[in-house]
Amino acid sequence: xxxxxxxxxxxxxxxxxxxxxxxxxxxxxxxxxxxxxxxxxxxxxxxxxxxxxxxxxxxxxxxxxxxxxxxxxxxxxxxxxxxxxxxxxxxxxxxxxxxxxxxxxxxxxxxxx
Amino acid sequence: xxxxxxxxxxxxxxxxxxxxxxxxxxxxxxxxxxxxxxxxxxxxxxxxxxxxxxxxxxxxxxxxxxxxxxxxxxxxxxxxxxxxxxxxxxxxxxxxxxxxxxxxxxxxxxxxxx
Numbered sequence: 001x002x003x004x005x006x007x008x009x010x011x012x013x014x015x016x017x018x019x020x021x022x023x024x025x026x027x028x029x030x031x032x033x034x035x036x037x038x039x040x041x042x043x044x045x046x047x048x049x050x051x052x053x054x055x056x057x058x059x060x061x062x063x064x065x066x067x068x069x070x071x072x073x074x075x076x077x078x079x080x081x082x083x084x085x086x087x088x089x090x091x092x093x094x095x096x097x098x099x100x101x102x103x104x105x106x107x108x109x110x111x112x113x
Numbered sequence: 114x115x116x117x118x119x120x121x122x123x124x125x126x127x128x129x130x131x132x133x134x135x136x137x138x139x140x141x142x143x144x145x146x147x148x149x150x151x152x153x154x155x156x157x158x159x160x161x162x163x164x165x166x167x168x169x170x171x172x173x174x175x176x177x178x179x180x181x182x183x184x185x186x187x188x189x190x191x192x193x194x195x196x197x198x199x200x201x202x203x204x205x206x207x208x209x210x211x212x213x214x215x216x217x218x219x220x221x222x223x224x225x226x227x
Contacts (some may be wrong), residue, residue, distance in 0.1 A: 004156075031213050038124070042202055042217040044159065048214055058214060059114070060206070090156050097213035099164065099206075100144040104156030 004105035006091050007029040012110060012111045013081045021076040021108050023091030029103070030075055030096045034058075037107075043090065047078035049074055072104040081112045115140045115207045119218025126193050127226050134221045136203035137185040143205045147215070148177060151200045160201075161188070193225045201216045 007022045028104065033048040035058075045058030047066040055066050063085060065077045074093075078085060089108045094100040116139040126132050138146075144165035149157035162188065163170045163177045170177050174193075179186040190197055201221045205212035 033213070040161065042119070042219045043215075044217070045207070045214055048213055056214075059216070086138055092156070094213070100164070101147070101159040101162075102215070106154075106156055 004091055004103050005087075006105040006108050008108060009106070010109050012113065013078075014113055017080060017081050018077070018079050019022055019081065020078075021089055021091075021110075022073070023075065023093075023105060024073045025103070026072065027093060027103065028071070028096065029093040030071070031100075032095045033092040033094075033102065034064075034074070035090045036060065036085075037090060038087050043113045046089075054087065061072065078110075081103040081110075083112050086110060086112045114124055115205050115216040116144060117205050117216050117218045119203050119221060121221060122219065123222045123224075125224045125226065126128075128193060128195060130193055132188075132190045132193055132197070132223055132225075134188045134203070134223070135185060136187070136205075136218050137183075138205040139184070140205070140208070141181075141184065146177070146179060147204050148188050149202045149204065149217075151202065153199075157202060164221055180185060190223075193223075195225050195227050198223055198225045 004025045035043040049068040052071045057075040091105045092102040094102045120142045149164035150160045151157040176189040203218040204215040
């Protein structure tokens with residue numbers, strides 16, 4: 001039981017390049033989330049998926065797109081990376097869109113130069 | 114939307130002392146308040162949560178108190194140990210009761226000196 005896995009662990013992009021961050025969970029959870037973490041800013045929600053087939057914007061969605069590929073997988077895409085997107089990205093999952101524990105992956109450290 | 118303020122940003126204590134971290138929230142409709150602990154290089158992990166129908170919850174050395182009137186909740190760690198050193202985040206539902214969408218505080222770096 002791996003929990004929440006994220007790939008890659010580290011990535012360096014040039015401004016304007018695109019990439020997709022992958023996330024998968026093996027806990028049969030319905031809801032999945034993408035956060036970014038910046039120093040002094042805590043965790044900010046980018047997008048979330050309450051259930052398979054649905055996605056919703058969070059606090060900071062601009063510059064990102066998401067795909068809930070199936071119940072297990074939720075990917076985050078940067079179409080044209082900018083230095084302001086340099087951050088640590090965390091994926092999380094929970095049983096459902098209620099007051100449930102969110103289980104976080106180990107994170108992806110992204111640097112955009 | 115919900116606004117969550119967390120204080121202090123850093124906290125340094127001696128082993129065995131108590132540590133208290135406080136958060137305030139803005140939306141009176143919020144009714145679920147989790148606390149997450151993040152160790153270096155890892156993702157956050159839930160350590161305790163409280164719902165608005167209770168004023169206090171304890172789990173061994175950790176407790177959370179909630180004051181709905183004043184719109185603040187606090188994490189209390191007693192008999193601190195070096196392994197309690199980490200970053201702690203409070204959170205509240207964005208938009209009051211949108212549980213799936215959490216607004217996190219800015220985090221508190223707790224250092225416990227042996």
